[in-house]
Amino acid sequence: MFSVTSVAKNSTLPPNENTPMTLAVETRQLARDFDGVRAVDCIDLRVERGTFYGFLGPNGAGKSTTIKMLTGLLAPSAGEIRVLGRDILDPGEAIEVKRKLGVVPENLALFDNLTAREYLTFVGRMYLLPRETIRARADELLTLLDLNADDKKIALEYSHGMRKKLALAAALLPNPDLLFLDEPFEGVDAVTSRVVRDVLAGYVARGATVFLTSHVLDLVEKLCTHVGVIVRGKLVEQASLDAIRQGGSLEASFLRVAGADAEGTGAKLDWLGAAS
Numbered sequence: 001m002f003s004v005t006s007v008a009k010n011s012t013l014p015p016n017e018n019t020p021m022t023l024a025v026e027t028r029q030l031a032r033d034f035d036g037v038r039a040v041d042c043i044d045l046r047v048e049r050g051t052f053y054g055f056l057g058p059n060g061a062g063k064s065t066t067i068k069m070l071t072g073l074l075a076p077s078a079g080e081i082r083v084l085g086r087d088i089l090d091p092g093e094a095i096e097v098k099r100k101l102g103v104v105p106e107n108l109a110l111f112d113n114l115t116a117r118e119y120l121t122f123v124g125r126m127y128l129l130p131r132e133t134i135r136a137r138a139d140e141l142l143t144l145l146d147l148n149a150d151d152k153k154i155a156l157e158y159s160h161g162m163r164k165k166l167a168l169a170a171a172l173l174p175n176p177d178l179l180f181l182d183e184p185f186e187g188v189d190a191v192t193s194r195v196v197r198d199v200l201a202g203y204v205a206r207g208a209t210v211f212l213t214s215h216v217l218d219l220v221e222k223l224c225t226h227v228g229v230i231v232r233g234k235l236v237e238q239a240s241l242d243a244i245r246q247g248g249s250l251e252a253s254f255l256r257v258a259g260a261d262a263e264g265t266g267a268k269l270d271w272l273g274a275a276s
């Protein structure tokens with residue numbers, strides 16, 4: 001489905017048979033530069049299978065860049081990546097692992113001239129699903145995500161939230177082992193958000209893995225079992241949700257590890273709202 005450029009010529013990650021089968025994602029010193037500026041700075045991610053992993057960070061911290069590398073959409077500048085026990089930087093292994101992945105990328109990347117059903121059918125055929133399975137799953141997903149009423153519209157005519165829902169439906173359709181979701185709830189209405197949360201919770205309870213980015217910490221707190229925090233490209237925290245919260249709120253912990261000055265923000269822009 002995606003093109004992959006291999007950069008890890010001298011891989012030192014253990015061969016497949018020695019990689020712990022419990023890991024869905026493992027990176028070593030993963031890095032990406034843009035025009036000489038380091039966007040992702042030597043991060044070591046470890047995501048156990050069957051976990052709901054929230055990948056948090058301020059704007060521009062490197063979350064989307066990381067997801068693009070983990071899904072083979074972007075070549076790393078350095079480092080190693082194993083996804084579901086396989087080297088995603090090896091073109092042969094990447095094909096195998098991508099059959100087992102679902103992705104909602106940052107830019108959604110839909111085909112604008114297809115209706116939702118046409119797009120889901122296309123995706124299902126790419127994953128080599130039988131036509132009857134595609135039809136049945138597409139029916140269920142379009143109903144669940146409340147996209148049925150707009151079945152004549154093409155994706156170009158969709159609102160932002162509708163596009164997000166269609167991308168999510170496409171990611172779920174092949175029943176992947178591992179889902180990468182970049183801001184899946186952004187722009188999605190409250191009713192659908194609740195439905196999607198329940199679907200994802202059930203999906204993980206059945207043994208699958210979700211790797212999600214979100215700025216909505218309440219949602220992360222409700223859903224995630226594990227959290228990683230990236231700040232200016234560096235992984236500054238990675239632990240279970242409970243260990244990161246330390247009995248407090250996720251927001252307080254996040255602000256602390258992200259180095260934000262929560263107290264100071266109210267004192268700024270004194271001119272705002274003042275009589276001029």
Ligand SMILES: Nc1ncnc2c1ncn2[C@@H]1O[C@H](COP(=O)(O)OP(=O)(O)OP(=O)(O)O)[C@@H](O)[C@H]1O
Pocket residue numbers: 034035039057058059060061062063064065066
């Ligand atoms: N194609 C690109 N060319 C140049 N710089 C880029 C490119 N993509 C990302 N960057 C830079 O890399 C850094 C990380 O960006 P990234 O999109 O990964 O952040 P993010 O954590 O997903 O942010 P947000 O929460 O705002 O979506 C930023 O400084 C961004 O400007």
